[in-house]
Amino acid sequence: MEELGGTKIHSEVSGVADVVGSNDEDCLLQIRKLLSYLPASGLQTPPRTSSVDDPDRLIADMEDLVPEDAKKPYDVRNVIRRLVDSEDFFELKPKWARNLVSGFARLNGRSVGFIANQPMFLAGSLDVDCSDKAARFIRFCDAFNIPIITLVDVPGYLPGTKQERLGIIRHGAKMLYAYAEASVPKITVYLRKGYGGAKQAMCTREMGADQLFVWPGVELAVMGAAGAVGVLYKKEIEQAANPEQTRLEKLDEFTEKFSGPFEAVAKQYAHSAIMPAETRVRLIQALEMLESKQEDRPRKKHGLMPV
Known part of the structure; x- marks a missing residue:
């Protein structure tokens, strides 16, 4: 039964399970934590908690977490934890499509959803599974009015005949569609690089990013x-x-x-070049600015998502 459709299969292979509990009590605790980030319905705003973490906290060691060499891996979850309140990050689907990280956290008490390339696996490139993972999470956040923060360090789409036969064009389009469809605040931060079509898939200004920041030394180009x-x-x-x-x-x-941060700002690919240490501060400021964001879109029954 385990091989047919047990915990391991659905948390690591199929991607059906979001979280795995060690026992019944742990499972209920994780459900409670997940619900703490969500409003009672999609018609309400997410609950805001009081935060003991200073909203003006600078992160002096942030540059040390991301190597300058674009080919060197690092764990992007460490970056996320340093950014968020009390370093508390609730990751979803942590063992499936591990080249992309998704989960919930808080910034100055506000619920936010994080999506980030994970250089520890497949160099953070995009493939069929992580495109599905991201698309579902983006729509989840949009359904419950939770702002989306995207951390970008992507070398491109994973090449190869296997990905083409699995339909990477169709699956990759789901991610693009989800970002374009989402009406919640969308903030993007380029940590190191964004190459090729995968750059567009990680919520550029053209895909609807409300605020887009770049770190020093960033490379934005068709290729490295x-x-x-x-x-x-x-x-x-x-x-x-x-x-x-x-x-x-x-x-x-x-x-x-x-390429480079100033070129990105000059060509209006990004809104601002920032220092890594001030990323948390700038994210919180952007969330405050976008708190009353509303989009007036044409009425329609629904779009045609590439499922």
């Missing part, structure tokens, strides 16, 4: 600077007297011209 330079300047580098020196010069030139 190293890969782009290798393609665009291949002949010039090979024919140079000092190929390595030429490669490094082209790398700096490409990064300055086509």
Whole structure:
């Protein structure tokens, strides 16, 4: 029975289960905690609690949690915990589609939903399962008027024939649709990189982000600077007297011209470049600004979600 449809199957393989309790009592406690983030119905706003955590708290060690090298992994859950009230993060589906993290927390007492790429698994790339995971969570938050905060560090979609045959285009579109459909406040923070079409899937301004912040050193491009330079300047580098020196010069030139936080702000891809230490403060300020957000959309029966 366990292999047919037990706890392990539905929490790690099928993605049906959101949370697994160690026993009946633990299960009830986790249900109670989940409900604490939600309003009584979708017609109400989420409950706000008093917070003992300073809303103006700066996080001096935030830069240490995210390596500068875009290829080095780190646990994004540590970043989330440092941002939220009392480092209390309630993760959903933690063992399924582990290349993306989703869950609830509070910022200055407000309920918020977090979605983040997880570089510890598949380098944080997007695939079929994590697209479904994100789409469901986004719609969950939107149904109960919970603001969505998206932390981005994505190298692209997971390549390969397996993903194509599983329908990554259709499943990936669910995530895009869910973000575009959601009318709750949407705040996006680029931690390190956003490449290719996966960047759009992580709630850019075009997809409806109300506030979009970028950290120093961020790369926003069709592909990574190293890969782009290798393609665009291949002949010039090979024919140079000092190929390595030429490669490094082209790398700096490409990064300055086509990526980086100030380029993102100048081209209006982002609203503001911020320091990692002030991320919590800026998120709380953005939530306060967007508290009365309302969207006036055309009346219709429903959209056509790519299910």
